[in-house]
Amino acid sequence: MLREHVEIFLSPDKGRGLRCKKNGPPIKAGTLIIEEDSYCFTLLEGQEEKRCHYCLEEQSPKLLLTCPKCLSAKYCDEECQRRPPPTYAACRCPARANFPCKLPAVPPPVAALTVPTSRACPPEAAHKEHLSECDGYRRLMKLPFHLRLLGRILYRQSTRKYEQGALGPLSDLCSHIEELKDSTELKTQLQKLSRNVNEDILPDRDQLEILYGKTTCNCFSIHNLDLGEIGVGMYPQAAMMNHSCKSNCVVTYRGPRLQIRALVDIQPGEEVYHSYAEKGHNTRERRDELSKYFFECQCSHCLDTDRDGTMMSVKCPSCRAQVKPNSNERYVKCSSCGYTDFSAEFYEDLEVYIQYADDVNHKPRVWATDILFTNIVKNCLVELDKILHPDNIHTVRILGGAFAAAVKLEEWAKAINYGKRLERVFVLYLPPNEPDIGLLYYKMGKAYYHLDDLDNALASFRKAKKMLGIAYGRDSQLADYAQEWLELCGDYGSSSEEDETDINSEIDRKSS
Ligand SMILES: [Zn+2]
């Protein structure tokens, strides 16, 4: 459902986008802007054995029900197995029906806009829908996630008759097929897919290529509450929202259901954005990530060379002050002591350290016990601190790993130590109320609680509850957990402390 707070508009350089209604009230932080059930989704590789393929809930593999036919689809219980998939409601926003859409390569078929919104699904619809793919499901689950998703879309389209021929709700999405057309990547991927799905579901080559482009350019990563990636899904309405590295909205999930909330107050006429790229990356890294969407971001973060300089800053070899590189990524002069002797050895060392940090960061965790891994990140951090400034993103990434490991091993004093350093850089690099910051305060609250520091625990849980309420919704599980911890710390009075934002989003929910 597209909320009443936003409208579609055509921006001169970015095409279609969403903005806070020009003639409406401002959108308050925490307001739910879009809530949408997935058109189609799938689990990432490695998740299919431990999660329900319907609701994405994690379960002990032994407890999951397995489809007796394909032996691959797994469900929490019979209820999940039989539950109908959410009815995909086409957007009813009146602006959309009349919108002169210039972007898609394929003209939007009229049928897409007249999909009945309250289709009566027979109760066994989920099962029926799975039946369409059951035959090929085992092979499908052997493919990488983006081909799994495309395969599931094809199986669905072969049964959801009203979408046959046309692409249904996906028809408005960009495929970037002109850019992709001649790539060997496209050919290899489609070959791989074609070999692993039933032949009768394959559309003609052009349609297949377009659908491939639409899927890779528009799919969303589905996260669990702790921001771990667990799946990918198609959300055609949410896909209308443009990207900015300096985003004012955030995407979260309840199972496969997507929700987008405002992180900050947004003024009438202002565009709403979420970030398609990792927010803690520097501009070069983000550009790399964004290249698959075929645009170059020109947001204020991307043009802010000083911000990138901070992200790549080192310690002055002479006085330890922060030194930022110039636009060619060269370190020229320490502004504190005037040191200029950044030698070839300095750059060699730097490269070694960064490579070391990357290796630790990408190390497959399977072989390492928690304690071993904790020691690896701890040692890495000690080394990086010798040459990189604490604001350097390579240090920040290792710090994140060290914090998570300390929390897991319940080494609370260390967790506080790492957490305080993370707090500083999160505030520096992330949008206000970003889930990472709320989760950090939540975990620090726990650490303070276990160290019997109730004052700091209360302060952390209060911040966590407020921020998690904004990013995930006040009625979210995480906001509830934070409230439970507050009560455990003796604070029962927080309902009287609700701030204006929270109350407003509550009103929004009721009036919708
Ligand atoms: Zn389930």
Ligand SMILES: [Zn+2]
């Ligand atoms: Zn099956």
Ligand SMILES: [Zn+2]
């Ligand atoms: Zn940007």
Ligand SMILES: [Zn+2]
């Ligand atoms: Zn210096």
